[in-house]
Amino acid sequence: MRTFFPSEACKETHLNAVNPQSWLQVERGKLSKFSAQSPSSIESLIKVSEPQILPFFKPVNYVEVLAQIHEELESCHPSERADLYSLQFQVFKGLGEVKLMRRSLYSGWLKASTVHEKIVFGAWLKYEKQGEEVISDLLSSCGKCTREYVALDITSELPADVSSSSPVDTMMNLNHVSRNVCFHIGNEKVVCDRQKIAGLSAPFHAMLNGCFAESLFEDIDLSQNCISPLGMRMISDFSLTGSLNEIPPNLLLEVLVFANKFCCERLKDACDRKLASLVSSSQDAVELMEYALEENSPVLAASCLQVFLHELPDSLHDNQVVELLSNVNREHRPIMVGRASFSLYCLLSEVSMNLDPTSDKATTFLEQLVDSAETSWQKLIAYHQLGCVRLLRKEYGEAERLFKAAVNAGHVYSVVGLARLGHIKGQDLWSYEKLSSIISSYSQLGWMYQERSLYCEGDKRWEDLEKATDLDPTLTYPYMYRAASLMRKQNVVGALAELNRILGFKLALECLELRFCFYLALEDYKSAICDVQAILTLSPNYRLFEGRVPASQLRTLVREHVTNWTTADCWLQLYDRWSSVDDIGSLSVIYQMLESDAAKGVLYFRQSLLLLRLNCPEAAMRSLQLARQHASSQHERLVYEGWILYDTGNCDDGLRKAEESICVKRSFEAFFLKAYALADSSQDPSCSSTVVSLLEDALKCPSDRLRKGQALNNLGSVYVDCGKLDLAADCYINALKIRHTRAHQGLARVHFLRNDKTAAYEEMTRLIEKARNSASAYEKRSEYCERELTKADLEMVTRLDPLRVYPYRYRAAVLMDNHKEKEAIAELSRAIAFKADLHLLHLRAAFHEHVGDVLGALQDCRAALSVDPNHQEMLELHSRVNSQEP
DSSP states (O other): OOSOOOOHHHHTOOGGGOOGGGGOOSSTTOSOOGGGSOHHHHHHHTOOOOOOOOOSOOOSOHHHHHHHHHHHHHHSOGGGHHHHHHHHHHHHHHHTOHHHHHHHHHHHHHTOSSHHHHHHHHHHHHHHTGGGGGGHHHHHHTTOOOGGGSOOOHHHHSOOOOOOSOOOOOSOOOSOOOSEEEEEETTEEEEEEHHHHHTTOHHHHHHHHSSSGGGGOSEEEOTTSSOOHHHHHHHHHHHHHSSOOSOOHHHHHHHHHHHHHTTOHHHHHHHHHHHHHTOOSHHHHHHHHHHHHHTTOHHHHHHHHHHHHHTTTGGGGOHHHHHHHHSOOTTTHHHHHTTOHHHHHHHHHHHHHHHOTTSHHHHHHHHHHHHHOOSHHHHHHHHHHHHHHHHHTTOHHHHHHHHHHHHHTTOGGGHHHHHHHHHHTTOHHHHHHHHHHHHHHSOOOHHHHHHHHTTOOHHHHHHHHHHHHHHOTTOSHHHHHHHHHHHHTTOHHHHHHHHHHHHTTOOOHHHHHHHHHHHHHHTOHHHHHHHHHHHHHHOTTOEETTTTEEHHHHHHHHHTTSOOOOHHHHHHHHHHHHHTTOHHHHHHHHHHHTTTTSOHHHHHHHHHHHHHHTTOHHHHHHHHHHHHHTOSSHHHHHHHHHHHHHHTTOHHHHHHHHHHHHHHOOOHHHHHHHHHHHHHHOOOGGGHHHHHHHHHHHHHSOOOHHHHHHHHHHHHHHHHHTTOHHHHHHHHHHHHHTTOTTHHHHHHHHHHHTTOHHHHHHHHHHHHHHOSSOHHHHHHHGGGSOHHHHHHHHHHHHHHOTTOOHHHHHHHHHHHHTTOHHHHHHHHHHHHTTOOOHHHHHHHHHHHHHTTOHHHHHHHHHHHHHHOTTOHHHHHHHHHHHTTOO
16 A cells, blocks of 8 residues: 555554654754763654554465466456456555556456446556556557546446337237327326337336226326326337437436336436436536436446546545445445446555545445455455454454454464454463464464564564564564664664665665654764655655654754755765765755756656666656656657656657657757667667667767766667677776766676676776665676675675575576575575565476476466566466476
8 A cells, every 4th residue: 555554553652752843953053962862762763663564465375376366367257357356466465566566457457347347447557556647648649548547438338238129918908999098197198109108118018008907098197106297208209219318317317217117128228328428527426326226227327436436536535425335235236336346345445544544434445345255365355454444443352353254264464463452452472472373384474573573572572573584674674673772772883784774775764764763863964864855755745753743844954954055065965976876865965956946857857767776666757747847948848758658668659759859959868768768679789870879969968977977878888789899898988987886887897798807896896885775786796706706796685685686596596506406496485485576486487397396386387477477488388387287
């Protein structure tokens, strides 16, 4: 979920637990030193809350679950696919894999077998990609508007299933009767064609042609059947023409109710579709949904539902909408959403929990989720999510029942909820033993040790948290706990090292916040302002101290303690940080520069480049959108639009934008964009000369050294690919002269290709010495040394950035070469446990095949194909292994 899902400890902290303003006196130099602060003040400032209980599906062996899903997708009936993609989405959500989550939703939308599934999955995708809505105009202008954003024509998607033939002529009255029949409604008469009215439904046929007394009458009183004379005339016209003319909505509703009462299916369907075409706003949908459900009108109901979902999350601020969606009973759910009930309430639950996880609406939607769950996996997801919300609401009895139900259904992670409840009851020993039992019964995972650490003290807690980090280095709580513990002992270096360790590969806001607090305690305001500005770049509305204080307010207070920089100072600082590969520092400087009168489009663009490097794609896209919004000229705006299109997978349209920009004005950024996109998209080796020409044109245009260094670096890479090593070396050397530090890597490659590994190693060592973020440099240097040094460098890579997969693959390959098959597989499994990576799964599948473990190989193949269904090598391996299955 996007928003913080707080732990129970967070919710119980009182407002006066910390007063950050007391640490930030307006007058400089008035704060006492860290060593003199009272222990209670320091404790409140560096408090670390318990880790969150994540309301996600977290299977013990996600690879096994993904493999099962893929296997079922290959053989299931088409009507079952959407549910399987929904499950796949839940698995990737628990892993935090945003791109894979969205791809699962897209697959569910693409493979939807009903209009209701298409509505739900389309709305879900739209909600997940809220940040991209502001570029819908840009995508539309290129004919690329995402189809799932566009409202469906429900009437065409739901074909009529109504027989147009008249009822069978049984029990015909043989007495002569008039061709017409006159219906009396109050004081008015409506003359109708007897046989046409009889043809509307079996009840009318029986009444007018059967053995009922009315079959002999020419005048029949319909005054007590809730139809007006005008409504009856509309019905008469329909019986003659088979269509409804322009009719006011209130009259349509009247005719619909009458048609439903007398089983006039064709008339009812016509009313249903006519009303559905009139739904254009949330208020229309609110007014009509109740009629749709009561009168069993699926087209109208689907149209109303689409409006509600298309306007998420705003529609959930309307109490009428919430009441309609949360109070639908089992009888009415199929009318409103067909077979997609569970997916619908998964979506509504997610949106409502993101808005407020303790709200009544979140609870009622989750209750509907539980009620609509049919399969075991649906039940365990629903039980666990509702259990999390009940726990937050302090409804402990219900929470315990739900967590137990989830555990019994197979969701081992729900034991975390039971352990927290044991702690609330004062039964820490029970919680500890419960987690110990899980650890001894299942494959060990980081969250198991993290949770158990909460129920012990001293060395035991420290050991459990070290084990948690070893098993899953992406968990933030262990680093934060260790950092806070060291800070309390005034081990400042150790405390900061713990946080720097995780911030080196995962830009976690809560870790940045804690480091900010440390810097406040140390009165290191320059570092504090750097971190709070990085926080605001990532999340402009972020609130610190458990959500009570806006980060922007704290920044204002901290700024009183730092010297203001001029624009020139800012540029110098940016060069220093950029050249030392200090991405967080660079973000902070750019944030500060954006307050000045400098050209904001250029700065937001630089910000987006840094955020992409820091693996923050959503924040990067937001910055690109702001760059487009603040562009100072048409040609500049076209460049930013080109990058937006390129980053959203529309490379050809990005190229076209670059060409349009060049036609308006020849600029560095336009040529650079065109060269970059062309080099990345073209498989034709002959395009290298075009890329070189474009980069040379870019370098002739005015720009600053930061971007020229990047262009020189890219030009060097193209020359290397073409075998022009002297020209490449010149490019890299010129880039280094203007402090483009990353050019050391390119120059090292040139040395290596000249068969000078020693010079290559030394060049990478220079990069490591300069770069604040050096994991990639160590990884590259490992290619230029002997095996023992390679091993040491790759161990360093894993310490600095455990998410980089190459070191695991290398170590595993070495182990396989030495015939240590079990150790090799274990090395890959170590990383696969916390990272769903295609290459790791592919290699492990190959290892399983090599040792004759066909089932293990098949499982990894299928899980890998869930990660990338179109990976050619994986498809070939899967086909080969599948043929060996016993």
